[in-house]
Amino acid sequence: RKKNGWSQEELANQLGVSRQAVSKWESASSVPDLQRVLELSKLFGVTTDYLLKDEIGPEPVAERMVYSGEELRKVSMEEANAFLALKEKGAEIVANATTLCIISPILLIVLGAISEDQILPVSEGVAAGVGLVCLLGLIAVAVYLFIIYGIREDRMAHLEKESFETEYGVTGMAEEKRAFYEPVFAREMAIGVVLCILSVIPIVIAGTMNAADYICAFCVGFLLLIIAVGVNRIIRVNMIKGSYDILLQEGEFSRKEKRLKKKTDVFTNAYWCLATAIYLGWSFWSERWDFTWILWVVAGVLYAALLGIVKVFVKKEE
Numbered sequence: 001r002k003k004n005g006w007s008q009e010e011l012a013n014q015l016g017v018s019r020q021a022v023s024k025w026e027s028a029s030s031v032p033d034l035q036r037v038l039e040l041s042k043l044f045g046v047t048t049d050y051l052l053k054d055e056i057g058p059e060p061v062a063e064r065m066v067y068s069g070e071e072l073r074k075v076s077m078e079e080a081n082a083f084l085a086l087k088e089k090g091a092e093i094v095a096n097a098t099t100l101c102i103i104s105p106i107l108l109i110v111l112g113a114i115s116e117d118q119i120l121p122v123s124e125g126v127a128a129g130v131g132l133v134c135l136l137g138l139i140a141v142a143v144y145l146f147i148i149y150g151i152r153e154d155r156m157a158h159l160e161k162e163s164f165e166t167e168y169g170v171t172g173m174a175e176e177k178r179a180f181y182e183p184v185f186a187r188e189m190a191i192g193v194v195l196c197i198l199s200v201i202p203i204v205i206a207g208t209m210n211a212a213d214y215i216c217a218f219c220v221g222f223l224l225l226i227i228a229v230g231v232n233r234i235i236r237v238n239m240i241k242g243s244y245d246i247l248l249q250e251g252e253f254s255r256k257e258k259r260l261k262k263k264t265d266v267f268t269n270a271y272w273c274l275a276t277a278i279y280l281g282w283s284f285w286s287e288r289w290d291f292t293w294i295l296w297v298v299a300g301v302l303y304a305a306l307l308g309i310v311k312v313f314v315k316k317e318e
Contacts, residue, residue: 027172087243097145113217178244195230
């Protein structure tokens with residue numbers, strides 16, 4: 001069906017059955033009757049043995065799934081379940097690592113304000129030193145987590161980057177799990193977005209009250225902390241839902257989008273390397289680590305806009 005570019009509904013119309021019937025066949029919830037098997041055999045140009053047997057020899061070369069001139073890898077049920085488990089564990093690792101990056105400047109900001117207002121007997125040098133050590137330490141732990149996840153995920157990276165076909169029952173399993181997870185995804189996404197919106201409340205309150213600098217610094221710390229919690233939830237559910245989309249090859253993981261991504265990866269790698277270089281150069285030159293973190297917010301928004309423009313040009317070339 002996928003090889004011919006048909007939806008479940010289009011196949012169902014050709015066979016004179018409902019879309020739900022096709023869905024049940026693909027999810028192994030039911031089996032088509034003999035007449036339908038014969039029709040499917042004729043429609044797809046394969047033998048009835050090929051349709052019915054779980055274990056068969058290699059297909060004739062003419063019948064192998066080929067896409068864009070390349071033979072596609074087959075994904076088994078065992079491999080699909082291992083991939084989903086990896087992504088679920090990876091979602092926790094990546095979300096926590098991102099949270100560490102967001103909260104890393106909090107102590108630097110708070111100690112800097114306290115030392116300036118002389119709330120505690122701490123010199124500005126000591127405050128900056130302790131805060132910077134904390135910032136770099138948290139970022140180091142975050143980078144360690146990112147690397148660990150990257151190494152673990154590398155063995156399954158082909159599912160995100162390359163086109164493939166799934167063995168019988170895999171598509172149905174992924175569709176069923178995604179449907180079960182969608183309410184959780186919607187709830188967690190809503191909570192995460194609401195937390196990010198509400199995070200500015202401490203700053204607004206401090207501003208209306210003309211609070212002292214150290215109070216404003218604490219409010220900035222609360223802002224970053226609330227954002228970290230919200231972003232943590234958003235990343236977790238997006239990665240888990242994305243794992244189902246990857247197996248189903250839908251959305252940004254469709255075969256068309258994968259081909260497009262291969263062409264935009266050069267831009268992505270160059271962009272984030274440049275952003276990192278600018279961040280480090282600006283931070284060391286200005287010594288304003290409590291402020292330069294804002295570059296990542298700007299870089300993230302700008303990246304989305306520039307990537308959209310790059311994709312338009314790539315699609316025009318195609």
